[in-house]
Amino acid sequence: MPDLTFTGIGSGLKVSEIVNAIVGAEKAPFISRANKQQAEMTTDISAIGALKSALESVESSISSLADADNYQLRTASGADSFVGLSASKDAQIGNYSVKVDVLSQSHKLMSGAMAEDEQVGEGTLNIAVAETNFNIAVSASDTLSDIRDAINDSDDNESVIATIVTDDAGQHLIMTSKETGVANAITTTVTDLDDNNNVDGLVGLSRLAYDVSDPDDSLHIKNLTQIDEAVDAQITIDGTLVVTSSTNEFKNVIDGVDITAKKMHDVDDNDDVSRISFKENNGNIKSGLEGFVKSYNELQVLSKQLGAAGESGSGPLAGDSLLRGVMGKLRQQFSQAFDMGNGNSMSLSQLGVESDQYGVLSLDTETLNEYIDSDVAGVQQFFVGTDSENGFASSLEELTGFYTDTDGVIQNRIDSGTSQLDRLDDDYLAFERRMDSLEARLFKQYNAMDLIVANLNSTSSFLLAQLDNMPGVVRKDN
Known part of the structure; x- marks a missing residue:
């Protein structure tokens, strides 16, 4: 108690x-x-x-x-549906005309039609874009889908996206460059172990060969079809100054000014241009x-x-x-x-x-x-x-x-x-x-x-x- x-x-x-x-x-x-x-x-x-x-x-x-x-600082004016603008304090006060002649474009290639279960052919596929390239080992039993997966899954691939498009004729392997511009065009070379012919495009892995990198070579390999050409963007400043870029961005083409091309102007109309200006702010x-x-x-x-x-x-x-x-x-x-x-x-x-x-x-x-x-x-x-x-x-x-x-x-x-x-x-x-x-x-x-x-x-x-x-x-x- x-x-x-x-x-x-x-x-x-x-x-x-x-x-x-x-x-x-x-x-x-x-x-x-x-x-x-x-x-x-x-x-x-x-x-x-x-x-x-x-x-x-x-x-x-x-x-x-x-x-x-x-x-x-500088205030930029004149941005429209054709061009975007940004200006640093280095931009000089002034007025300019800008005409968008061409927009940049990624390179896109397409293979011929193959059956879903068709074996493409044994060998090695090398894909090169600009300064980079990587190899894909293709076994005798691989189909286009297997090659697509191997391209996308490659640790060395920083430049190409592969996909399959199927039409009435069969499957097509589509390869698209991740970057735009001529410098980022795709080149594919093969080592074809089926018939030891790397360029004929008749059978085996050579059907995926495409090489037009040498402009002086009259025997370009075109076993793939080019869907979209690799194109550099182009603008004309003040009617006379032509500038190209692998992308649609033109950095510092005018001192302190970056121009982004968004849409092409009318090719035949010289008056159809964007008027841009820069003022002190x-x-x-x-x-x-x-x-x-x-x-x-x-x-x-x-x-x-x-x-x-x-x-x-x-x-x-x-x-x-x-x-x-x-x-x-x-x-x-x-x-x-x-x-x-x-x-x-x-x-x-x-x-x-x-x-x-x-x-x-x-x-x-x-x-x-x-x-x-x-x-x-x-x-x-x-x-x-x-x-x-x-x-x-x-x-x-x-x-x-x-x-x-x-x-x-x-x-x-x-x-x-x-x-x-x-x-x-x-x-x-x-x-x-x-x-x-x-x-x-x-x-x-x-x-x-x-x-x-x-x-x-x-x-x-x-x-x-x-x-x-x-x-x-x-x-x-x-």
């Missing part, structure tokens, strides 16, 4: 209430202090985390302006600055909330040196002039970014556009910098990274606060164990006292009873 303990029976004292009151009096100051510290640390971590997030937003908004590849500067101004103004609002101090209440980072430091350095960065060479310098305000009396930024797009039109290379240098010196955007990224990096100032503070919270949890657990020990000790002491009092009461009652029974003793009652 479980042990049952009834406290205070012997003494009449409310032992449980006394013990709980003593333990509670010990706990109250510690819990109050711990809760206060935990609340302060949690608030600090949350506030610092919000500051870090806002700084990361500023850093992200300026990052596109720190990349030289994002400047002086510096839209990234305006959009990048607009994003930066927006994210910084959001940071400015947050910093005032975090650092507020006054009768209406204080922010969680009021008087905090970290908040003051980062905002001060950012404002200093905005006013810094960057060397542009030849004794010239430029600051952010010259590009139309202005600050009002409350520190709120705004962008004068008219001023910005005028500067871009007059010296876009200078604008790029201001933001990106040179090989030896960072520009505004690069410097700002470095500044914000000092605070926001994984080993930066803010993260170190967050990690420190988190460690303190963990220590508080450990201290609380240790304190709870001490309080449990104190409670157990007090109960033990009070229960011992209760037992002593109970024994004394029992002894007192016994003595009084004995005295009452003694002869000649008269008990005086009040």
Whole structure:
């Protein structure tokens, strides 16, 4: 049976209430202090985390302006159902006409008709495309289907797809080059072990021979039928410049421009052409600055909330040196002039970014556009910098990274606060164990006292009873 303990029976004292009151009096100051510290640390971590997030937003908004590849881009126009376009910053501004004369085509060959179970003939079939070739070993019992499977399953085959097409005459082996263009034409040569004639095409494996690779050879082997010729794509630029490609993509045929042929123009109509043009695109500067101004103004609002101090209440980072430091350095960065060479310098305000009396930024797009039109290379240098010196955007990224990096100032503070919270949890657990020990000790002491009092009461009652029974003793009652 479980042990049952009834406290205070012997003494009449409310032992449980006394013990709980003593333990509670010990706990109250510690819990109050711990809760206060935990609340302060949690608030600090949350506030610092919000500051870090806002700084990361500023850093992200300026990052596109720190990349030289994002400047002086080109906008291509004129893409249609005939041609597709893409242009890099190397493309020169200008207009061109493009006519698609021919689309590229894969080479396709077909064998003569054979019965489904017909044995083609023993030997070796070599298939060559461009600079690659591979061998297929054909046994005496192999059919066209077996040869198809051997071609498609060959680990060395990177160039040909084989299939079977069946018509009224029988089965035909179809081989198609995976790549388009003249250079990817298919050549098949055989070693025919049936009649030791590798080219006659009458019986055996020689029926699959096809070799027209030598243009000077008048005795081309054509035991396969050419269904589709291997064709290079061809376009004509500005009516005179003819360009060919093994695919329908023409890379860098105009400096910095890739053209994709999609459909042929009318061969007999010289006016049926695609008109393409390329213009300078510096839209990234305006959009990048607009994003930066927006994210910084959001940071400015947050910093005032975090650092507020006054009768209406204080922010969680009021008087905090970290908040003051980062905002001060950012404002200093905005006013810094960057060397542009030849004794010239430029600051952010010259590009139309202005600050009002409350520190709120705004962008004068008219001023910005005028500067871009007059010296876009200078604008790029201001933001990106040179090989030896960072520009505004690069410097700002470095500044914000000092605070926001994984080993930066803010993260170190967050990690420190988190460690303190963990220590508080450990201290609380240790304190709870001490309080449990104190409670157990007090109960033990009070229960011992209760037992002593109970024994004394029992002894007192016994003595009084004995005295009452003694002869000649008269008990005086009040």
